[in-house]
Amino acid sequence: MRLFNTLAREKEEFVPLEPGRVRIYACGPTVYNLFHIGNARAFVTFDTLRRFLEYRGYQVDFVQNFTDIDDRMIQRARDEGITVAELAERNIAEYYVDADGLNVRRPTVQPRATETIDEIVALIATLVERGYAYETSDGVYFDVAKDPDYGKLSHHNLEDLKTGASERGDLGEEKRNPMDFAVWKKKKEGEPSWPSPWGDGRPGWHIECSAMIHKTLGDTIDIHCGGQDLVFPHHENEIAQSECATGKPFVRYWVHNGFITVDDEKMSKSLGNFFTVRDVAKRFPYPVIRFFLLSAHYRMPINYNYDMMVAAQNGLQRIRNCVDNLAFVTAAGGTSRDTDSPGALQLAEAGKVARDRFVEALEDDLNSADALAAVFDLVRAANTAAAADDAVSSEALRGAADRIQELCEVLGIDLTPDREEIPTEITRMVEERTAAKKARDFALADRLRDQVKEQGFVIEDTQQGPKVSRV
Numbered sequence: 105m106r107l108f109n110t111l112a113r114e115k116e117e118f119v120p121l122e123p124g125r126v127r128i129y130a131c132g133p134t135v136y137n138l139f140h141i142g143n144a145r146a147f148v149t150f151d152t153l154r155r156f157l158e159y160r161g162y163q164v165d166f167v168q169n170f171t172d173i174d175d176r177m178i179q180r181a182r183d184e185g186i187t188v189a190e191l192a193e194r195n196i197a198e199y200y201v202d203a204d205g206l207n208v209r210r211p212t213v214q215p216r217a218t219e220t221i222d223e224i225v226a227l228i229a230t231l232v233e234r235g236y237a238y239e240t241s242d243g244v245y246f247d248v249a250k251d252p253d254y255g256k257l258s259h260h261n262l263e264d265l266k267t268g269a270s271e272r273g274d275l276g277e278e279k280r281n282p283m284d285f286a287v288w289k290k291k292k293e294g295e296p297s298w299p300s301p302w303g304d305g306r307p308g309w310h311i312e313c314s315a316m317i318h319k320t321l322g323d324t325i326d327i328h329c330g331g332q333d334l335v336f337p338h339h340e341n342e343i344a345q346s347e348c349a350t351g352k353p354f355v356r357y358w359v360h361n362g363f364i365t366v367d368d369e370k371m372s373k374s375l376g377n378f379f380t381v382r383d384v385a386k387r388f389p390y391p392v393i394r395f396f397l398l399s400a401h402y403r404m405p406i407n408y409n410y411d412m413m414v415a416a417q418n419g420l421q422r423i424r425n426c427v428d429n430l431a432f433v434t435a436a437g438g439t440s441r442d443t444d445s446p447g448a449l450q451l452a453e454a455g456k457v458a459r460d461r462f463v464e465a466l467e468d469d470l471n472s473a474d475a476l477a478a479v480f481d482l483v484r485a486a487n488t489a490a491a492a493d494d495a496v497s498s499e500a501l502r503g504a505a506d507r508i509q510e511l512c513e514v515l516g517i518d519l520t521p522d523r524e525e526i527p528t529e530i531t532r533m534v535e536e537r538t539a540a541k542k543a544r545d546f547a548l549a550d551r552l553r554d555q556v557k558e559q560g561f562v563i564e565d566t567q568q569g570p571k572v573s574r575v
């Protein structure tokens with residue numbers, strides 16, 4: 105597989121450190137509110153990467169954290185008159201509602217910053233001991249000038265960064281360099297805190313991820329992922345702390361997903377075009393949201409609007425209809441042809457070609473858009489085969505349906521239809537109509553069909569008998 109590595113600025117052949125095993129870390133949500141559709145893109149993308157690596161036979165350790173202490177959490181808890189821990193508990197539960205809805209699998213380990221304090225303090229102590237961090241009256245800071253590699257991920261030059269920051273006046277009184285960042289923040293009145301050699305306080309954001317990675321996955325990991333907006337300073341700072349503390353390479357492949365725009369504008373609270381996944385899920389089912397997010401390559405910008413969502417809904421429905429129809433045709437006794445009729449062989453071949461194209465697309469830097477195109481090729485071939493008069497055996501049709509299911513499963517696309525069961529009242533009327541047709545009472549049969557339609561269902565007459573679905 106080839107992955108675009110932000111560190112190298114090009115696609116590289118992916119080779120895990122340990123054969124057959126992949127260690128992945130993804131920056132998780134800060135649990136002060138519901139997550140938005142931009143966050144959802146990261147969760148869905150990296151869940152798909154994990155699913156694909158597993159499909160290719162790797163054992164994947166996938167860690168994603170919860171940031172459950174920071175300024176925003178303290179502020180929000182204060183506004184609501186609850187504790188930071190209560191706020192975190194509530195929003196972690198809410199996170200699962202949306203993530204489960206999007207079919208994002210639970211990570212192997214889901215560490216929380218507040219449960220990693222010992223490791224965070226130990227990591228800071230190592231940095232202080234080795235001269236990479238220093239204490240001030242309000243905290244402990246990482247000294248970026250001590251790290252000759254600082255800026256290697258974001259391809260920034262420290263001198264340029266320094267100039268930019270000093271022009272903005274970012275230099276606090278005690279900071280040695282405007283780019284120095286807090287790894288420990290000393291306690292202010294009314295804030296949650298933990299003891300440390302530098303007094304009570306709480307960790308800075310960047311150090312949390314470094315400590316959680318070392319604790320759960322080791323000093324060097326294969327893939328670190330996150331949104332493009334995290335490259336600088338968050339990931340740059342993670343590298344600096346981790347490599348200065350351990351003296352080892354931190355991450356081998358850095359993978360970042362692109363932005364989401366809304367009606368071609370950047371999503372922001374001030375523009376009023378800021379959508380949580382919960383908002384979107386009120387209008388479109390979760391599987392449609394996932395389908396939409398995978399319809400573009402993860403590094404490309406993707407534009408969210410109503411038309412795009414309707415297109416995603418229609419696309420997903422086409423796949424579901426196909427699988428549904430194949431199940432119907434084969435369950436109804438299907439066709440009597442044997443497996444090696446020309447039509448069956450053709451369909452089996454289409455299945456193989458689609459799978460190869462699908463794998464090839466995902467191996468090329470997780471191109472989910474092309475992978476979906478391969479699924480649609482197979483859907484087309486299966487629809488043609490199912491419609492052909494008795495030409496293709498049930499076994500071949502079932503094979504195609506299984507293949508479509510298998511590929512959609514890799515993308516985490518749920519093919520279970522959203523529709524309800526057909527009510528027994530409707531089923532009874534459909535049976536009466538069949539009986540009427542047999543008795544050549546076509547007037548009654550037509551009347552029953554119209555009555556069924558008034559109830560919101562259509563009857564389609566197929567070779568295998570009547571097929572009923574909601575209008």
Ligand SMILES: [Zn+2]
Pocket residue numbers: 130131132313338
């Ligand atoms: Zn992080």
